[in-house]
Amino acid sequence: MNPIKLAFTYLRIGVLNEMQYRINFFIQLLQSFISVATGLIGLSLVFGQVTTLAGWSRPELLAVMGVHLLMGGVIRSIIQPNMERLMDDVRNGTLDFALTKPADAQTLVSVREFRFWQLVDVIVGMVVIGIAFVQLKGTLGILQLLGFLAALIMGGVMLYCVWLMVTSISFWVIRVHEISNLFEGLYAAGRWPVGIYPDWLRTGLTFLVPVAFAVTVPAEALTNRLSGTSLLFALGMTLLFVILSRGLWRLGLSNYSGASS
Amino acid sequence: MRRYIDFYLASMKIAILSQIQYSVANYFYMIGMVTEPVIYLVVWTTIAKQQGGMAGGYTAGAFAAYYIIWTLVRNMNIVFTPYGWEWRIREGQLSMELMRPIHPIHGDVAYFAGWKTVVIFLWLPLAAILSWIFKPDFDIRWMEVIVFSLAIWGAYLIRTILLSLLGMITFWTTRVSAIFDLYFGLELILSGRLVPMTLMPTWVQNLSNYLPFKWTFFFPIEALVGNMTDTQLWSGVGMQVLWITSGTLFLNLIWKSAIKQYSAVGG
Numbered sequence: 001m002n003p004i005k006l007a008f009t010y011l012r013i014g015v016l017n018e019m020q021y022r023i024n025f026f027i028q029l030l031q032s033f034i035s036v037a038t039g040l041i042g043l044s045l046v047f048g049q050v051t052t053l054a055g056w057s058r059p060e061l062l063a064v065m066g067v068h069l070l071m072g073g074v075i076r077s078i079i080q081p082n083m084e085r086l087m088d089d090v091r092n093g094t095l096d097f098a099l100t101k102p103a104d105a106q107t108l109v110s111v112r113e114f115r116f117w118q119l120v121d122v123i124v125g126m127v128v129i130g131i132a133f134v135q136l137k138g139t140l141g142i143l144q145l146l147g148f149l150a151a152l153i154m155g156g157v158m159l160y161c162v163w164l165m166v167t168s169i170s171f172w173v174i175r176v177h178e179i180s181n182l183f184e185g186l187y188a189a190g191r192w193p194v195g196i197y198p199d200w201l202r203t204g205l206t207f208l209v210p211v212a213f214a215v216t217v218p219a220e221a222l223t224n225r226l227s228g229t230s231l232l233f234a235l236g237m238t239l240l241f242v243i244l245s246r247g248l249w250r251l252g253l254s255n256y257s258g259a260s261s
Numbered sequence: 262m263r264r265y266i267d268f269y270l271a272s273m274k275i276a277i278l279s280q281i282q283y284s285v286a287n288y289f290y291m292i293g294m295v296t297e298p299v300i301y302l303v304v305w306t307t308i309a310k311q312q313g314g315m316a317g318g319y320t321a322g323a324f325a326a327y328y329i330i331w332t333l334v335r336n337m338n339i340v341f342t343p344y345g346w347e348w349r350i351r352e353g354q355l356s357m358e359l360m361r362p363i364h365p366i367h368g369d370v371a372y373f374a375g376w377k378t379v380v381i382f383l384w385l386p387l388a389a390i391l392s393w394i395f396k397p398d399f400d401i402r403w404m405e406v407i408v409f410s411l412a413i414w415g416a417y418l419i420r421t422i423l424l425s426l427l428g429m430i431t432f433w434t435t436r437v438s439a440i441f442d443l444y445f446g447l448e449l450i451l452s453g454r455l456v457p458m459t460l461m462p463t464w465v466q467n468l469s470n471y472l473p474f475k476w477t478f479f480f481p482i483e484a485l486v487g488n489m490t491d492t493q494l495w496s497g498v499g500m501q502v503l504w505i506t507s508g509t510l511f512l513n514l515i516w517k518s519a520i521k522q523y524s525a526v527g528g
Contacts (some may be wrong), residue, residue: 185293
């Protein structure tokens, strides 16, 4: 079974499902605006006191906020719903239904759910990035744009891998829903460039939960701070995370017994 | 009265026994939650340092004290969520609770109160680690400790009332997530959860005086780490009592008309 075709089929089902509830679009839009508004209030409080924060100007931090919002939309539309369903399936024993299907189990559990309306955050994030870019009076070169997109995709893949690894813990530990909360909390740290955090926290946000790669690095690409070396480093880290998460998933799966179904 | 006391003691005991079993899960939850104040703390410490040691009258050590105590107050502020109310009403779970000879809200208050005692216990090592990292400046008087220990429970009750009222909107409409988000946004700004209220523009501070939010965050924290006089401390507790009393009366009023609306959508 072609994994891309499989993902696309589930995507289509997800969109069709969500299209039945169109008013949710407006609700999601309102929620996105609330989070932008609180973000802006936070920024204005900070810049009521200083003109730059650890070397980042106000429009630059607006770009960080945009990337954070965009990536948050990706997490909530694709990654988180699939992983939460996986946790439930492991606990209830209903993962059997996915495992007996003639497709790669990891692909299958990663594409089954799709929250279409959450993509509103992606659009709103792009608008915020656009506004920040206009305020920066910057020009977006083709190389810069490619760097930004590459950083964004690699960051997304890394976040997915971390989610999968953490979710794989549910093969051993029963109550893991708090993990979603833990992850959301750590992801919130990406609202600010990781450079402002103390060393131990910055290391954690780079290597344990790669918020640095998911938010700060793409934002650096936009604000002309990114070097080719960091991008290569990000690529290496992405490969490492992919291999590690695949390994842990398989280890967890061999531990699964489908107890309650 | 006797049956209420028995009910509360039994529910709290159940909560304590069941939550202790999940201490790993509780720690995951608490660590996830602690990142929020750490972010604020780092941002404001950076600002204070950039400005030569102080921002809005707070030194780095004062910010550290504020946000470390914040973590306990935030833990005390976790109550039965409005999303829980939504689920309870939408799925018809409330029907079962209505059969009991006691108001369902007592169950929430008692269970979460029991859980809090576990949380306070689990919080202590976390606070020690945070203090070791961020070096807070504490200058605490006995009276402040007494008022703080009362105020965190006052905050718990006020927030229970507020979030129950919020959740009860589900009796009238099941599309509530945006309303909840709006509430949490306002609370973030007006309670002292984002920054100490004194860093806010004056008009926001004035506005917050007429709203319940700051009595659930800013007041308990400031009671311990700030420099309030005894009169200020006790009048703060008085304000909490006022909000609890009026909130309870209002909750009863709303409950009477809400329960008539109840149709157990999915039950």
